[in-house]
Amino acid sequence: MNAKIIGQDDAGVGLVLSDNENREHELGVNSEGDILHHQVDDISDDPSTRTQTENEQFSQARRYAKYYVAQETEYDTIPWDLNPERFETVRDSLAALTVDELDDYFGDLFAQSLSHYADDPDVDTGDIERPYELPAGKIGPEGAVLYEQEIYLDESGDIETVSGVIVEYYVAKGERTTVRHDEAPVPDRDPDARVEISPAPFVDLKPFRDYLVYNLRCQIRDCYVGMGLEPPAAYKVLGPGQYRFTGKYQHFECYPAYFDVDADIPGYSHEFAPELPISDAELGGLVDPGSERSLYRQLKSALFSR
Numbered sequence: 182m183n184a185k186i187i188g189q190d191d192a193g194v195g196l197v198l199s200d201n202e203n204r205e206h207e208l209g210v211n212s213e214g215d216i217l218h219h220q221v222d223d224i225s226d227d228p229s230t231r232t233q234t235e236n237e238q239f240s241q242a243r244r245y246a247k248y249y250v251a252q253e254t255e256y257d258t259i260p261w262d263l264n265p266e267r268f269e270t271v272r273d274s275l276a277a278l279t280v281d282e283l284d285d286y287f288g289d290l291f292a293q294s295l296s297h298y299a300d301d302p303d304v305d306t307g308d309i310e311r312p313y314e315l316p317a318g319k320i321g322p323e324g325a326v327l328y329e330q331e332i333y334l335d336e337s338g339d340i341e342t343v344s345g346v347i348v349e350y351y352v353a354k355g356e357r358t359t360v361r362h363d364e365a366p367v368p369d370r371d372p373d374a375r376v377e378i379s380p381a382p383f384v385d386l387k388p389f390r391d392y393l394v395y396n397l398r399c400q401i402r403d404c405y406v407g408m409g410l411e412p413p414a415a416y417k418v419l420g421p422g423q424y425r426f427t428g429k430y431q432h433f434e435c436y437p438a439y440f441d442v443d444a445d446i447p448g449y450s451h452e453f454a455p456e457l458p459i460s461d462a463e464l465g466g467l468v469d470p471g472s473e474r475s476l477y478r479q480l481k482s483a484l485f486s487r
Contacts, residue, residue, distance in 0.1 A: 182241070182409045184249045193217055194250050200242050201409050208246045214258035216243055234435045241409035248408055261371040262423070265404040265416075271332050271374035272397045274340050275390065283386045286343045289313075289362075290330050290378075291389050293346055297324050297380035304382040312346065313362050319350040324380050326350045327424055331372035342368065347375075349424070374400070377424050388455035395420060395453045402439060419444055419451040 188195040193211035200206060204224065209217035220226075221242070224235050231239065247258045261267070278286065289312045296311035298304040315326065331344035345363040352358050376393045377400075383389040398415075399422030405412035407426060419442050421427050427440040438444040442451040 182245045184246065186250075186253060189254070194254060194256065196246060196249065198242055198246055198249070200238060202238065204238075206242045206246075208243070210246055210250045210256075210258055212256045212258070214247050214250075214256075214260065216246070219243060219246075233433055237429065237433055237435055238409070241407065245408040245410070261373065262375065263404050263407065265401045268374050268397050268401045268404065270338050271334060271340075272394050272401075274334060274338060275332070275397070276394050278340070278390060280386050282340075283390050286340060287330065287386075287389070287393065289346050290328060290376075291383070291386060293328055294378065294380045294389070295382060295384060298382040301382065305384055306382075307384065313348065316348065316350060316358070316360055318352045318358070320353065321351055327377060327379060329375050329377050331367065331375045333368050333370075334373045344372070377421070379421065383455070391453070391455035395455075396422065398422075399439075406436070406439065417449045419446070419449050420453060 182198065182200060184196050184198040186194055186196045193209055195207070195209050198206040198208060200221075202223075204221055206219065206221040208219045211217055219239075219242070221239070224239055225231050228236060228239075244263060247260065248263070250256055251259045283291075292309050292312050295304075295306055295309050299306050299309070299311075315323065319326065327349040329347035329349060331347070333341045333343065335341035342365075344367045345361060345365075348360045348362070349357055350360075374397060376396050378392065378396055381389075381392055383392060395418075398418055399420045401422075402412045402416040402418055403422040403426040405416065419439060421440045430436045430438050430440045437446045439446065439449065442453075
């Protein structure tokens with residue numbers, strides 16, 4: 182992907198963009214990030230007549246146009262949920278939280294996630310109780326649920342507040358519903374990021390924090406991939422990021438399976454390395470440098486027991 186601004190006035194910015202198939206797109210983007218027009222000769226104007234790949238490449242060009250305009254002008258045209266630089270600021274702030282701060286901000290999310298393993302003999306859930314019952318209309322296995330929490334930064338780039346736990350689930354095939362558990366009003370503005378996780382059996386807040394931080398790292402990968410760009414080296418990682426992109430990676434032929442931690446994608450690896458609630462001496466007895474299993478898989482027992 183590459184682009185060039187060809188005009189700018191009070192209505193917005195005009196640019197010419199060359200996509201990864203060397204097709205030339207002409208787009209107009211206003212100061213709010215809305216697409217004013219989008220024309221490309223080799224892709225139909227009618228979405229119903231495009232292939233799935235053409236539809237996604239059309240969308241990639243629009244995402245990249247918004248990103249490029251934000252990089253090159255004073256306009257804030259990047260949607261909050263596709264802003265890799267902002268996500269990185271949130272990652273840094275999240276990684277720096279103390280245990281007490283983690284409990285204050287993400288204690289309910291931690292307990293909700295761990296509660297799914299109350300009957301698992303291999304996971305020491307202690308006296309954890311589920312903060313929010315699963316919705317009655319949910320279909321599928323108990324673990325077939327996505328938990329989210331929105332994060333808001335202050336002007337210094339530190340976490341100001343978070344939303345309550347958000348539960349996203351299926352009520353029928355292809356039909357999802359979202360329930361919010363906001364116990365206090367959230368700021369009247371877009372969040373700076375939103376963690377999106379499946380239930381995981383972490384029994385300590387520090388590795389759970391690292392689970393959230395890694396999710397945002399994967400989301401940054403999704404931002405670049407969704408714009409038709411190769412991510413910087415630090416974000417060539419495997420694992421679930423944003424749920425909407427996980428769906429694309431599962432079903433669109435134009436994408437590899439970036440969400441799959443075991444996927445064989447040149448240049449990409451699964452790099453989740455949580456802080457462990459054990460000493461270095463104990464760690465040495467758990468890790469076999471010659472093992473073909475990943476470090477994460479070797480350390481699962483330490484992560485899931487107290």
